[in-house]
Amino acid sequence: QLLLQDSGPGLVKPSETLSLNCSVSGGSISHKSYYWGWIRQSPGKGLEWIGSLYSSGNTYYKSSLKSRVTISVDTSKNHFSLRLSSVTAADTAVYYCARGVMVTRNFDSWGQGSLATVSS
């Protein structure tokens, strides 16, 4: 049974960097059949894809966030991470990590979500 557990600081000050981790258990993060993504939901809004990381090492980011986003992986710990720099109140959201399936291009397993609030 695959389990994704995302974790983060909860509160981040404006202009600082938001860092979130997603720990994967029950499966290898290096498996070539899957990719790994971050999705967020701001209060009152819909799901927003942030970026994805593939087993090849390639990363893809939403164009409007690209200059501020980094997704990386630590295969030794079987976890991947999100860093979002220069945050503002507009980045306040619940952040989800998820596993994507290469063949069908959908997310079949999601973390429980981590609320990140940007406030001084």
Next chain:
Amino acid sequence: SYELSQPSSVSVSPGQTADISCAGDKLGDKFTSWYQHRPGQSPVLVIYQDSKRPSGVPERFSGSNSGNTATLTISGTQAMDEADYYCQAWDTSTPVVFGGGTKLTVL
């Protein structure tokens, strides 16, 4: 960039059929997935590859995709199906695209 459009809300009576649409340019040429998202919970995949149901998803959930529109159909809708539903596709210009979401109300 590629965009998907969904109605903001759909209402259905218990036991009736709910259809939720998702529109995008030549969407029928792409794989579409659907997620159910209840408040306070993580999204759950209910349809992938246009019409396939993951294990554990009730048979009353079905999907279709043709032309510029994909449709999620919930037959015999139950109160527990009340949630937000999101379509998702991928495009060469944007690896992941979500629709804006549809709030399904069962009343």
